[in-house]
Amino acid sequence: MSGTTPPEPPYVAVIFTSLRRPDHDEEYAVAAARMLELAAGQPGFLGVDTARGADRFGITVSYWRDEESVRAWRRHAAHLPVQRAGRERWYERFAVHVARVERSYRFP
Amino acid sequence: MSGTTPPEPPYVAVIFTSLRRPDHDEEYAVAAARMLELAAGQPGFLGVDTARGADRFGITVSYWRDEESVRAWRRHAAHLPVQRAGRERWYERFAVHVARVERSYRFP
Numbered sequence: 001m002s003g004t005t006p007p008e009p010p011y012v013a014v015i016f017t018s019l020r021r022p023d024h025d026e027e028y029a030v031a032a033a034r035m036l037e038l039a040a041g042q043p044g045f046l047g048v049d050t051a052r053g054a055d056r057f058g059i060t061v062s063y064w065r066d067e068e069s070v071r072a073w074r075r076h077a078a079h080l081p082v083q084r085a086g087r088e089r090w091y092e093r094f095a096v097h098v099a100r101v102e103r104s105y106r107f108p
Numbered sequence: 109m110s111g112t113t114p115p116e117p118p119y120v121a122v123i124f125t126s127l128r129r130p131d132h133d134e135e136y137a138v139a140a141a142r143m144l145e146l147a148a149g150q151p152g153f154l155g156v157d158t159a160r161g162a163d164r165f166g167i168t169v170s171y172w173r174d175e176e177s178v179r180a181w182r183r184h185a186a187h188l189p190v191q192r193a194g195r196e197r198w199y200e201r202f203a204v205h206v207a208r209v210e211r212s213y214r215f216p
Contacts, residue, residue, distance in 0.1 A: 013123060013207050015169055017157045049125045051159040051167045059159045059167040061123055061205075087215055095214040097169075099121050099207035106203040107195055 009101045011046055012064045018086075018094035020056040028090050031082050038078055044069020063101070070098060117209045119154055120172045126194075126202035128164040136198050139190050146186055152177020171209075178206060 020028065039045055044065035052058030064070045073079060086094070128136065147153055152173035160166030172178045181187060194202070 009205075013121075013205055015121060015123065015157075015209075017159075017169070049123075049165075049167055051125075051161045051165050053159045053161060057157075057159050059157055059169060061125070061167060061169075063205075091215065093215060095212060097117075097121055097171075097209045097212040099209040101123075101205045101207040104203060104205040107199065107201060 007046065009103055011101050012067055012070055013099045013101050014062045014064065014070055015097040015099065016060045016062070016094065017097075018058055018060075018090075019092040020052070020058065021090060021092050022056065024089050027085075031085065035079065035082055038076070039073060042069065042073050042076070044072070067098075115154065117211055119209050120175055120178055121207045121209050122170045122172065122178055123205040123207065124168045124170070124202065125205075126166055126168075126198075127200040128160070128166065129198060129200050130164065132197050135193075139193065143187065143190055146184070147181060150177065150181050150184070152180070175206075 036048060036050075039048065039062060046063040046065060048060065048062045050058065050060040062073075064073070144156060144158075147156065147170060154171040154173060156168065156170045158166065158168040172181070182191075
């Protein structure tokens, strides 16, 4: 699903790719929905896109005004225990790429 | 699914988000698989991550050595008719964000 439409570049994209373990589905779904809602209220948040296939591999891209807003969200008090749960229970593996968007276009 | 592991930053990430129309599934699947295979053979290709959910919203992130390799792939002779088919038949909407990855980390 796709959230709000990002503005003109430059902005920052945080690409989070992950393979979910085959358990804790409900705990994960509740926490993921809460984190999306909480992120959307943070300063500098511009939008989010997220997709996960039947193979449990997923990609979430969140868009931010600048590096400072990315760092603040990463260190947010409510975000930290969720990051820990991700490593301990939810993800087989994940990767994060923090990138500066230089151009974008869309259809239609 | 996730392809090869990108190397150390900097590199370029092309974030392609799309909503698939509810038809032409087989034509699309064949073309998408062929494009992934063809992209993987291009100069500067570093890897690809892709996921699409049951809601037909998907994200594909391809990773490239530099802007030049991104441009060359975008203009590749076999890629152009597929881009056209995407607009004409496969996608309700899509967006592309071209971004320079400045840092990345992974677990485990």
